[in-house]
Amino acid sequence: METPTANLERERLLKLAQEYREKGYEVFFHPNPEDLPDFLNHYRPDMIVRRGKENVVIEVKSRSSLNSSSNQYLGNLAQAVEKHPDWRFELVMTNPEDTTYSLKAETSLQEHEIESQLQVAKQLTMQHPESAILYSWSLVEATLRLIAQKEELSLKKFDPRYLVNKLVTEGVISKSEYQLLMNALPLRNSIAHGFKTTQITQNYVYELIELIEQLLRTLHTGDEAG
Numbered sequence: 001m002e003t004p005t006a007n008l009e010r011e012r013l014l015k016l017a018q019e020y021r022e023k024g025y026e027v028f029f030h031p032n033p034e035d036l037p038d039f040l041n042h043y044r045p046d047m048i049v050r051r052g053k054e055n056v057v058i059e060v061k062s063r064s065s066l067n068s069s070s071n072q073y074l075g076n077l078a079q080a081v082e083k084h085p086d087w088r089f090e091l092v093m094t095n096p097e098d099t100t101y102s103l104k105a106e107t108s109l110q111e112h113e114i115e116s117q118l119q120v121a122k123q124l125t126m127q128h129p130e131s132a133i134l135y136s137w138s139l140v141e142a143t144l145r146l147i148a149q150k151e152e153l154s155l156k157k158f159d160p161r162y163l164v165n166k167l168v169t170e171g172v173i174s175k176s177e178y179q180l181l182m183n184a185l186p187l188r189n190s191i192a193h194g195f196k197t198t199q200i201t202q203n204y205v206y207e208l209i210e211l212i213e214q215l216l217r218t219l220h221t222g223d224e225a226g
Contacts, residue, residue, distance in 0.1 A: 013046055013047060013060045017029065031045065040080065043080070046058055055086055056089075058090045058092065060094065062093065062094040074120050079123070091120075091128065108145050117135070125206060126202065137208070140181065141163065151170065153166065164185070173215070180208070184208055187200060
């Protein structure tokens, strides 16, 4: 029996497959080894789509299914694909809000996992800034929860807007950091809900990643950001 997360990822994969078919692509679900080029013979991607000389390797993940092992796998897969002309890697993040999290059962990413996954976010930024901002935003929330825990703040919920407002009100993050996060949130929401946006640039995503790295450093220094 599939878990809610697996169902969510599968539904997103099926929707992507339909979108690519409508654009004239040939779709391979969980391709067999014989359908893969030699440089991918150590990988089992969720889907490959092809049209003419264009080949796309697609992985669909949700925040709750990411861990150190999957993060390393995705990073290696992205590097393997990007070395070959006519091939590109696409990581699609399902909407984290589609999954219900219990306050007691929540198992947030830890610092070393966030640092590791930031490397994948940086790789995605080069070619897929939309996917990168979804990925990065999940790391923002995990980082902010760690900071709230360190500051011994009581959180009534994990809603991102509530979390950001709580931390700026308590003086834990600066107003400039608050503004960057609040500017990024609607862009993240637009992408997560399937709306187009032309405001995402590589530099914008890098700013968000740099903020995450800066916030992670405060966990060691003990200094309040601001």
